[in-house]
Amino acid sequence: MREMDQSVEFQRDIATRQRSSWRACTLRHGWIWHMMGYAAIVLSVIVIGLPIYWMLIASFKTSREIYTVPPTWIPLNPTLDNYPAAWQAAPFARYYINSIIVTLVTTISKMTLAVLTAYALVFLRFPGKNIVFLIVLAALMVPAQITIVPNFLTMGDLGLVNTYWGLILPGAATAFGTFLMRQYFMTLPREVFEAAEIDGAGHMLRLWTIAIPLAMPALVTTGLFAVVNEWNEFLWPLIITSTEDMRTLPIGVARLLDQEGLARWGVVMAGTMFVVMPVVLLFVWSQRYIVEGIASGAVKG
Amino acid sequence: MREWYERLLFILLITPNMLLLAAFTFWPMIYNAYLSVISWNFLSPIRRFVGLRNYETVLTSDIFRIVLINTAVFTIVSVAVTMVLGLGLALLLNQPLRLRNGARAVLFTPTVLSGAAIAIIWIYMFDPRFGPLAQIINWFSSLAHLLPARFSESGLVEWLASVRSPQWLSDPNWAMSALIIVYVWKNLGYAVVIYLAGLQTIDRTLYEAARIDGAGAWAQFWHVTLPGLSPIMFFLLVTSILACFQAFDIIRVMTDGGPVNATNMLVYHLYERGFIQSQAGPAGVVAMVMFVLMLILTILQLRFIERRVHYS
Numbered sequence: 001m002r003e004m005d006q007s008v009e010f011q012r013d014i015a016t017r018q019r020s021s022w023r024a025c026t027l028r029h030g031w032i033w034h035m036m037g038y039a040a041i042v043l044s045v046i047v048i049g050l051p052i053y054w055m056l057i058a059s060f061k062t063s064r065e066i067y068t069v070p071p072t073w074i075p076l077n078p079t080l081d082n083y084p085a086a087w088q089a090a091p092f093a094r095y096y097i098n099s100i101i102v103t104l105v106t107t108i109s110k111m112t113l114a115v116l117t118a119y120a121l122v123f124l125r126f127p128g129k130n131i132v133f134l135i136v137l138a139a140l141m142v143p144a145q146i147t148i149v150p151n152f153l154t155m156g157d158l159g160l161v162n163t164y165w166g167l168i169l170p171g172a173a174t175a176f177g178t179f180l181m182r183q184y185f186m187t188l189p190r191e192v193f194e195a196a197e198i199d200g201a202g203h204m205l206r207l208w209t210i211a212i213p214l215a216m217p218a219l220v221t222t223g224l225f226a227v228v229n230e231w232n233e234f235l236w237p238l239i240i241t242s243t244e245d246m247r248t249l250p251i252g253v254a255r256l257l258d259q260e261g262l263a264r265w266g267v268v269m270a271g272t273m274f275v276v277m278p279v280v281l282l283f284v285w286s287q288r289y290i291v292e293g294i295a296s297g298a299v300k301g
Numbered sequence: 302m303r304e305w306y307e308r309l310l311f312i313l314l315i316t317p318n319m320l321l322l323a324a325f326t327f328w329p330m331i332y333n334a335y336l337s338v339i340s341w342n343f344l345s346p347i348r349r350f351v352g353l354r355n356y357e358t359v360l361t362s363d364i365f366r367i368v369l370i371n372t373a374v375f376t377i378v379s380v381a382v383t384m385v386l387g388l389g390l391a392l393l394l395n396q397p398l399r400l401r402n403g404a405r406a407v408l409f410t411p412t413v414l415s416g417a418a419i420a421i422i423w424i425y426m427f428d429p430r431f432g433p434l435a436q437i438i439n440w441f442s443s444l445a446h447l448l449p450a451r452f453s454e455s456g457l458v459e460w461l462a463s464v465r466s467p468q469w470l471s472d473p474n475w476a477m478s479a480l481i482i483v484y485v486w487k488n489l490g491y492a493v494v495i496y497l498a499g500l501q502t503i504d505r506t507l508y509e510a511a512r513i514d515g516a517g518a519w520a521q522f523w524h525v526t527l528p529g530l531s532p533i534m535f536f537l538l539v540t541s542i543l544a545c546f547q548a549f550d551i552i553r554v555m556t557d558g559g560p561v562n563a564t565n566m567l568v569y570h571l572y573e574r575g576f577i578q579s580q581a582g583p584a585g586v587v588a589m590v591m592f593v594l595m596l597i598l599t600i601l602q603l604r605f606i607e608r609r610v611h612y613s
Binding site for chain 1: 307310312319321325327393401405414416419421424439486491495497543546547554576581584592596599603
């Protein structure tokens with residue numbers, strides 16, 4: 001034991017000595033590397049930000065300015081006219097209501113169902129409950145894109161084409177959320193639940209007062225992902241809606257482009273801002289949860 | 302008594318989720334298999350059983366070959382570019398820099414934007430007359446006369462001076478490049494975030510050990526950073542390929558699969574067969590093929606997750 005300690009100390013000694021001789025070297029290289037790091041920040045922010053900046057300034061340009069060659073990089077006489085023009089060019093108020101209803105209902109449904117199923121899978125005894133978990137895993141392997149034709153036919157049979165139910169139902173359940181919540185519940189300390197059980201708390205009380213508060217970080221991440229995904233969802237709303245009053249924002253703005261097209265870019269860009277702004281604001285407010293959620297999802301699985 | 306209560310509760314809690322998954326995830330797979338062996342136009346009351354003839358028609362058709370090639374080219378190029386660029390950026394950002402987290406947030410922003418909005422913004426970006434890309438290209442082109450005179454003999458100056466913006470979206474030779482640029486722009490931040498998280502997990506003492514052994518920066522990258530990142534690179538590879546296979550919204554708004562099918566890919570083709578040409582059978586076949594392709598990838602990904610969960 002002592003011998004090992006000594007050898008570790010010896011190695012550490014070498015390491016510190018080596019490091020001091022290296023320091024001069026790394027400082028020299030480190031300086032260049034550091035500057036390259038800043039250059040990378042500046043360059044990547046410009047490249048990634050340019051299209052977003054372009055949308056922003058175009059939405060403030062007069063149509064005359066938009067069609068000048070070469071284009072201007074700062075609006076010469078900024079105007080707000082494009083926003084009311086876009087709001088009137090398509091029923092954006094209706095698109096907003098539809099998008100908000102579909103996003104909220106789907107997200108709440110996903111979070112609720114994920115928590116309930118995950119709680120049952122982790123804390124309740126049931127013969128063969130692993131089969132249920134395997135079914136959840138199997139559902140993860142079916143991408144939504146390949147279900148569109150059958151789901152459209154099912155909705156036709158149920159008479160739900162072009163209705164809120166039709167928009168919401170196929171996305172109301174979640175295999176992914178269930179999987180995430182189950183993995184998180186598995187890490188919670190069992191003793192807390194056992195103590196509550198001894199105190200006479202039933203399962204629903206334990207779920208509400210212990211499991212959900214403890215699992216808040218995972219639940220918030222699941223909810224944020226669901227909100228962003230549902231808000232941006234394009235394929236299913238495109239198929240299942242057929243009249244203007246049922247369209248969601250992404251479909252609506254794509255139709256605005258078809259209508260106004262290359263003739264009124266300022267208006268189209270203002271319409272695009274309507275779609276993008278809520279998610280960008282949500283992202284600015286919660287980017288730590290979203291980015292950390294993505295990162296830890298990859299590192300921990 | 303308690304036991305029965307617990308079983309009943311279990312069934313109550315899982316039923317809504319399981320019913321919805323059964324109706325809108327599992328049933329469609331059976332339905333797709335059924336659609337793939339019948340001839341039907343969605344409207345007529347007659348559905349004729351045709352066996353494997355739909356598979357034969359789709360799999361031997363020129364359009365399906367084009368779709369597969371397009372999907373492969375798009376996936377390989379955009380995933381490769383995103384992963385290489387993302388790795389470079391993440392390595393540069395993986396040091397104490399001011400504004401580092403701000404830059405990470407800006408880089409990640411396109412990932413949360415609606416595909417329809419992204420497509421619209423980029424149609425404007427690519428506009429060969431009024432778009433900013435055209436202006437940047439013209440500006441570089443106008444630099445031609447600044448080149449030293451000796452270049453003019455080689456024709457380089459003339460060539461540079463004559464460069465104009467391609468007709469990105471209406472030229473079949475450029476549309477795929479345009480689409481790849483957009484997807485790299487959209488996904489780069491995601492790759493950087495994943496890489497940065499992966500870099501944090503590499504044990505710092507490994508670098509010191511490597512230094513003691515006399516490894517330079519390059520050797521450290523090859524022998525410490527890359528092996529340490531390999532699990533996360535695998536994760537990124539599989540999720541990126543899956544995302545590319547599922548690409549639809551940007552394609553639908555930006556190019557509609559064209560011009561002349563130059564950007565027609567799997568999901569768009571499925572949409573086209575099912576909802577534009579109203580061919581239930583071929584649509585079912587395309588869905589079945591996509592399912593098999595994605596199943597292989599998802600199993601790879603789940604294996605990875607499983608390993609991670611068990612050994613971390």
